Every structure is written in C-alpha cells, then in structure tokens.
Amino acid sequence: MDERALLQEVYAIIGREHCLDDCAxxxxxxxxxxxxxxxxxxxxDFPAGITDWQIGWMSAAVTLSDIASMGATPAVLxxxxxxxxxxxxxxxxxxxxxxxxxxxxxxxxGDIDHHTELTIVSSGIGMVAPDHIVRRSGAxxxxxxxxxxxxxxxxxxxxxxxxxxKALMEPRARVREGEVLGRTxxxxxxDISDGLAISLYDLLEANSCxxxxxxxxxxxxxxxxxxxAITLALYGGGDYELLFTVPHDWVAPxxxxxxxxxxxxxxxxVLLDGNVMERKGYEHTWVRGARGPDLPGNGGVQ
Amino acid sequence: MDERALLQEVYAIIGREHCLDDCAxxxxxxxxxxxxxxxxxxxxDFPAGITDWQIGWMSAAVTLSDIASMGATPAVLxxxxxxxxxxxxxxxxxxxxxxxxxxxxxxxxGDIDHHTELTIVSSGIGMVAPDHIVRRSGAxxxxxxxxxxxxxxxxxxxxxxxxxxKALMEPRARVREGEVLGRTxxxxxxDISDGLAISLYDLLEANSCxxxxxxxxxxxxxxxxxxxAITLALYGGGDYELLFTVPHDWVAPxxxxxxxxxxxxxxxxVLLDGNVMERKGYEHTWVRGARGPDLPGNGGVQ
Numbered sequence: 001m002d003e004r005a006l007l008q009e010v011y012a013i014i015g016r017e018h019c020l021d022d023c024a025x026x027x028x029x030x031x032x033x034x035x036x037x038x039x040x041x042x043x044x045d046f047p048a049g050i051t052d053w054q055i056g057w058m059s060a061a062v063t064l065s066d067i068a069s070m071g072a073t074p075a076v077l078x079x080x081x082x083x084x085x086x087x088x089x090x091x092x093x094x095x096x097x098x099x100x101x102x103x104x105x106x107x108x109x110g111d112i113d114h115h116t117e118l119t120i121v122s123s124g125i126g127m128v129a130p131d132h133i134v135r136r137s138g139a140x141x142x143x144x145x146x147x148x149x150x151x152x153x154x155x156x157x158x159x160x161x162x163x164x165x166k167a168l169m170e171p172r173a174r175v176r177e178g179e180v181l182g183r184t185x186x187x188x189x190x191d192i193s194d195g196l197a198i199s200l201y202d203l204l205e206a207n208s209c210x211x212x213x214x215x216x217x218x219x220x221x222x223x224x225x226x227x228x229a230i231t232l233a234l235y236g237g238g239d240y241e242l243l244f245t246v247p248h249d250w251v252a253p254x255x256x257x258x259x260x261x262x263x264x265x266x267x268x269x270v271l272l273d274g275n276v277m278e279r280k281g282y283e284h285t286w287v288r289g290a291r292g293p294d295l296p297g298n299g300g301v302q
Numbered sequence: 303m304d305e306r307a308l309l310q311e312v313y314a315i316i317g318r319e320h321c322l323d324d325c326a327x328x329x330x331x332x333x334x335x336x337x338x339x340x341x342x343x344x345x346x347d348f349p350a351g352i353t354d355w356q357i358g359w360m361s362a363a364v365t366l367s368d369i370a371s372m373g374a375t376p377a378v379l380x381x382x383x384x385x386x387x388x389x390x391x392x393x394x395x396x397x398x399x400x401x402x403x404x405x406x407x408x409x410x411x412g413d414i415d416h417h418t419e420l421t422i423v424s425s426g427i428g429m430v431a432p433d434h435i436v437r438r439s440g441a442x443x444x445x446x447x448x449x450x451x452x453x454x455x456x457x458x459x460x461x462x463x464x465x466x467x468k469a470l471m472e473p474r475a476r477v478r479e480g481e482v483l484g485r486t487x488x489x490x491x492x493d494i495s496d497g498l499a500i501s502l503y504d505l506l507e508a509n510s511c512x513x514x515x516x517x518x519x520x521x522x523x524x525x526x527x528x529x530x531a532i533t534l535a536l537y538g539g540g541d542y543e544l545l546f547t548v549p550h551d552w553v554a555p556x557x558x559x560x561x562x563x564x565x566x567x568x569x570x571x572v573l574l575d576g577n578v579m580e581r582k583g584y585e586h587t588w589v590r591g592a593r594g595p596d597l598p599g600n601g602g603v604q
Contacts, residue, residue: 006391009391009392009395010391010395013409014399018409018411019411024380028330028331028333028335031330035378035411035425035427037380037411037412037423037425039383039384039413039421041384075328076328076337078326078337080340080341080423080425082341082343089312090311093315093316107316107320108328108337109338110339111340111341111423112308112312113341113343113346115341115421117417119341119421121423121425123337123425125328125337
C-alpha cells in the first residue's frame, strides 16, 4: 500500500479539508482554537545520545511549533507517555514543562502507560483571533517567500557537525515569530520540520500558485562545506523554523529575523534557480512525513 | 518505583490541581474547553477477537467518555496512530468516525506513524458552559450516588459471557447523559472505566466527604451467577458508564435511565453495606489505571 493510496483513503474517510494545515481549526466563540497531535517513538524519532529531559523538550516543541505555524498562542499541552521504565518520566515531564515555560502554554494533563518502546504523543491546543490565523493556503503571486532561522542545522548535527547538536535535540518552537506573522499579515505559513523542499511542495498542494526559490538566498549551516550546507538546508529535516509568505511590501517589525528566499509565482510548480526543485525530504517507508507523517486531518505531522 | 512515588513526582512537576478530573479545563471566552488524551496499545488494551473497526470505535469512545463525564459536548477528536500494518488504517478510522457520528464531534486531524505494535492515542476537545461543567469534586453529604447503565458488562465478556462482547468492544460514551447531568445540577461525576469501586475511591480523593453504597442497589450483568455478577459490577473495568452524585431531591428528566446505588456521607471513606469497601480495580503493574493510568494532569486515564 503506497503513501498516495493511504492518503486517498484517509481523505475519503475524514475529509481532505481537514488535512491541509499544521493544526485543526475549531471556532470557539470569538476565537479560533487550533489543535494538533504528534507521535514520537524512541528508535525512530529521537537521535542517539539525547537525554530524557531533551526528549521531553522535543516532544513539546514539535507540537508548539505546529501551533506557532498557524499564528496561534499555545494554551495547553497534553502528554500521553508509554514508558519502558517509569524512572524516566520525571525528566521527560521536566523537559516538556521547561519547553512550555519558554514557548508558552502549560501541561494540563495526559496519560501514562507501560510500553516496550518509549512512545510519546504530544497534543496541543492554541488560540488565535480569526483575523490573525495563518494557513498553508493564502499565498498570492508576487508575495515574498521567507524562512526564519537557518534550515539544515538539525540534519547537520546528524551528519556529525556537533556544533549543531542543540538545534537537533532542543529545537525552539518559533511561537513569538508565528504570533507576529499572524498579526502583521503573513499570507501563508507552515513549519519546515520535514525539510524546506518538501515543505514548499506541501505549500504547493494547498495553493494554486507556485514558488521560485533562489539557492544563494537560502541561509545554510555555517562551518559546513558549501555544497553539503545547501543540501542540508534544502532537504534536511528536524528544523522547527517557519516557512511563510508575506506581501512584497511587508515591513518586518523591529528585531524580527528572517530571510527572503524567493517569491510566489503564478505557475503551479516549485523552482530552484529556475529549474523544478527535487521533491525530497525526510520520508517514512510508507507514508510521507517528518517524524510521523500526516494523518491529514490536520497537522498530521508537525 | 511504586505508583505513589511516581504520582507524587508528577504532581510536583505539573501541579496536582491538573490531576483531579477526567479532562483538563481551559477557559475560552464564555465557555470552558475540556481536553483529554488516552493511549491504547494492541496487546494490553484491546481484547482478543476485536476487529479493526471496533479498535477505532473504542479508541474514540474512551476519549468521548472523558468529555461526557465533565458534562461537556464533544467538539473534535485527534488520532495519533502508530501502525504495524498500513492496511489497517482505513477500518480503524472508519470505526472512530462512526463512534463520533453517534456520540458527537468529528475527527479533525492526527498523525500516522509506523510502529511495531499498533498504538493509538486519541485526544479530544469538548465544550461546556461554565455553569454546566461537572467535576470529580463537588459532592455534598446527603447527595445520592448514582450510575448509568450496568457496570461489569465489559469484564463479564472477558470472563466468557459472550452476550456482553458488544459492551466490551463497542462501548457507548454516555455523552447525552453527561450533558443532561451537567444541565440539571449533578454535583460530581466521572466515568467508571477503571471499575466502580476504584472510581468511588477516585471520587473520594477529590472530595472531603465519603460514599456509602448498598450492594443490593448496584445493577449487575444479567445471566451471571449473583456472586460473580456483583464482583464484576464492583471491580470489573472497561465500562464507560457515568458515576455521579445529585442532590437528594433531584428529579431525573423523562427517559433518563440510571440507578441510585447509595448516598454521600460526611465521613471520608467508601462503605459497602456499612463496611469499608475494598479498593480494587483494573491495575497496571506500576501505575494505577484502567487502560493506561492517570498521568494526573487531567483525565489521565479513562
């Protein structure tokens, strides 16, 4: 059963309209709730050498990043933890709590279970004013394509550039940046946890326009040979930066750091220096995704 | 590491106040959101012979039941599914969708992953007016102690009384009953997924009063020898009925089916026919709980 067939089946059962954003969106009074869930397993999702505190931190960060990518403010996190060893729980919870203390929200509950392999499912709820929500759709030809931070750092750590270990193991959810982008008129957004290139293709799926990216404008990990660095920036996964579009005359608020990497074009394709960009990123065997692919629905993944 | 030490550690990290109800409670404009998450594993949580459709149904029902036990109305469900075999996903999603169609809410998203053992984490959000929310705390001496349906049926099926297989494998979340109880002044409530006796002790933990139960008033599975039936009703797990208290002069709305099984007493204890009731239920090795015990937080389990 290939990925496409699986996704088509999911679309048929729960509706494709629930599958296009990083979070589900639920009207609640005068606000929108956004909600997302992410499943992480010890052997497939956590790098070697990571501490339990970092496992907790990362589990919270992937979900807070989904909330950030909608322009929303985190409210609460629920953690379901299948533990191989109960003595690990304390550090995992402390890591998740500390991530919330930095990014926003708090741990409001969860579920504990015994499991042969450590498995953590982090679910989060955020809130956003309807005028400030940002979705994957909404890009318009002429908009600028931008990214926060430096894509490729997490993959650089996996490739042995240990100066980037912290980027890999203690990712920062870009919550403040997401809120600012929501308030200042970003036209579309998602996070790049699956990699920059594949995220551009995810945006493509949600929009009728396309994207033209300039290789030389893409920030890439420092201290890595140039060819490898740009490959990491384009195709590496595990970075929780925001990929977004803004009107061409958008003015960044003071202190807002980002890079313009290209522009939105009328043609429905993704170009890199004028040629079609390879659609490649972190992939599971049989379903797309970074650390557990989309169950459409919402923010399947990240 | 015993259960009590683990729970004390969790309380210290995330706050005991988040650990007393079936759901976390989050103010949202003029409403309260309730949110809960439940982790289920193939070998420990799903009975032999269950179909994938029923696995999906049950995964949704356990979470909808948590929402029901707060008096809330289900809004959305998120499903994180770790699949050993991708061809199972369709039936699992159909089962969860069909449960939502009956009980309320809809599947708004999730996450799909490959995993050696089928693992499903169902997270749900419900909404309730602040005046209508019902918590585990709130019981007052003189109140009546009541239960919906017949406790013990799920355990009866596990004991070989196959007329109860459907109760075990396709539990009904008592959403309509929970809403009615919220609107008509129930003073406290939880579901009895861990068993009736242990749920009375959970209520005890959240209240300063106690409970006096009459064995002969407890409804028990029909067609089972009397002694075994009452044991099933008291100590069996896997029933998603509501245990609740109401003022002694409460009048049930027409068509509302329930049983009065005892009364709330000033003394902080649980009595069965005047003697202290055994604190026994479905237990994991090292943490309390039905199908994955409380990560306090909120509605850990159920």
